[in-house]
Amino acid sequence: MPGLLNGRRVLVAASGSIAAVKTPLLVSALVQAGAQVRCVLTASAARLVSPLALATLSRQPCLQDKDQWDPVRPRPLHIELAEWADLVVVAPLSATSLSRWVQGDGEGLLASLLLACECPVLAAPAMNTAMWKHKAVQRNWNLLLDDPRVLPLAPEGGLLACDRLGTGRMSDPVRIELAAASALLQATSQGLLKSDWRGKHVLVSAGPTLESLDCVRVLSNRSSGRMGVLLAQAAHLRGATVDLVHGPLQVPPSWLEGLQCHPVVGSAAMDDMLQQLQPKADAVLMCAAVSDVRRTSSSVVEKLPKQQLIGSMEGGWELVPDLLQSLVGRRSAGQSVLGFAALTGSDQQILELGRQKLQAKGCDLLMVNPVDRLGQGFDSDQNSGWLLGPGNHHQVCPLEDKLVLSHRLLDRLLEINRTT
Ligand SMILES: Cc1cc2nc3c(=O)[nH]c(=O)nc-3n(C[C@H](O)[C@H](O)[C@H](O)COP(=O)(O)O)c2cc1C
Structure with missing residues (x-):
């Protein structure tokens, strides 16, 4: 989707799921499509995927919780990032980060920027099937579905890294890129997304x-x-x-x-x-x-x-x-x-x-x-x-x-x- 993403500011965040190993592919695709990309990793995600890989692919420093507390920053980092982005993509979204988000818990860079941002947010969860089906996770996911700024990309079925065949795979980076272009196209100036075909x-x-x-x-x-x-x-x-x-x-x-x-x-x-x-x-x-x-x-x-x-x-x-x-x-x-x-x-x-x-x-x-x-x-x-x-x-x-x-x-x- 080169023309549609050209020059758009996309913040890509990954939380602690093994699917974070696919986040570099997404970042690379967005950059090749002409988007300006900045990356954020939670502490768990940084143990699963290299911040250096994301920094290299995005041509920008990859930001983590510790950067929020850097005394040389003139403005709080989570606010600066939230105001910079035209679109936030959380891929993968872990059960923990989903829970923090819908509870309004702002602990950590990703959690606080998700509460601060007023642009559309694309949410691509990934987790083991039993975790995904757990009623607490489903309750949190359903709360997110009611947020008019959120474009939910429900996980797909397939073979998971835990050897289980079931629902829980993160949406593919190529499809996330398509959804990102679609979200940027249809968002209102207040960052709201059309869900006018819902229920049809x-x-x-x-x-x-x-x-x-x-x-x-x-x-x-x-x-x-x-x-x-x-x-x-x-x-x-x-x-x-x-x-x-x-x-x-x-x-x-x-x-x-x-x-x-x-x-x-x-x-x-x-x-x-x-x-x-x-x-x-x-x-x-x-x-x-x-x-x-x-x-x-x-x-x-x-x-x-x-x-x-x-x-x-x-x-x-x-x-x-x-x-x-x-x-x-x-x-x-x-x-x-x-x-x-x-x-x-x-x-x-x-x-x-x-x-x-x-x-x-x-x-x-x-x-x-x-x-x-x-x-x-x-x-x-x-x-x-x-x-x-x-x-x-x-x-x-x-x-x-x-x-x-x-x-x-x-x-x-x-x-x-x-x-x-
Ligand atoms: C190897 C490994 C793989 C994990 N994969 C997932 C996952 O796919 N989905 C998930 O929700 N949690 C997964 N977890 C657990 C999370 O990393 C953990 O709940 C963590 O607190 C998430 O925090 P964060 O959302 O701040 O990154 C995994 C943990 C490990 C050690």
Whole structure:
């Protein structure tokens, strides 16, 4: 997320979890993305990860409790740091530091700066599964969830350093970087984060689908799934529970953290999964690039000889039914639907075709985006286009990072929900 973090001041703090060994990776990624980074370690964290490593990677001294008591400082260090930061990231957050924070205990540099800061704070706990499930820890975590300045990144499941398979792994540094960019984008000037999708269930489709030519060859498209996955993450980071139905993706695997993922391959499997999940969704965001054609018969089990390939494509194919249109036909009252249309041609042609598609498909909003222009659309970081809505209205979406566009689309979807 280079453009979004460039020049932003991020304070990265680690407390005493073994996951602190991953904090240097996070610091390095943030610095490479152009952020100014300062680091704080608790006494326990400093026994698990080297302060010198963090100082070297952040190009700044790594600060610890003893620095708070340095008599040459003109201002209290915890206040100076709290006022300096645009964003604080606590990764990892230990059970002890979580407890101190929610109890209002300011003992130590990290604890006191967490009480002093008025910017958004990203909290990424890490601990053994039994510790995480302990009712005292859960009570503290739930208290944190009610803080409008905090972006909580609940721990993931997996193999833990204590050899246990369960919940407790810290969110991956690559996903924390994404969440940091998202928090900086959506924070108000008072440091409050939007949780306007909290309590809502969102269904997102992303990526391409693959149709078999024979048992080894496939017909697909250049969709990476980036737009749909970022939409899903943006909705989740704003509080939604998200089901993501996706074809093969080309995004960092940790971008799927926090989402309920349903991987599929072909258009028929995507259709089935969407039909299963649609009834519980408050909003459906159809971003997948579904194949247009597929074989009529079930897959060809052998590998066709090269000479027969062109001949085999001449018959036995059918158009894939329009998944977006069928989904709109099945929707319940109050379920909003956003569609995507990848188009080529002049601005005028795209807008005209987009309006016809919106009419035919009947969704609430249709994001039409050109896919024949360099540096945007399929398989790129940025996108632009027009968001078509009710009453022939359209909103111009300038070329911007797909995460920025995701938040824009979520804002608009909530707006039309409120007015209808
Ligand atoms: C090797 C080692 C690993 C630890 N891992 C964790 C952990 O993953 N999560 C956690 O909450 N505590 C963990 N602890 C315990 C904390 O370090 C301990 O509770 C400490 O008081 C945390 O203080 P702090 O939050 O000020 O860093 C670990 C301790 C040791 C010795």
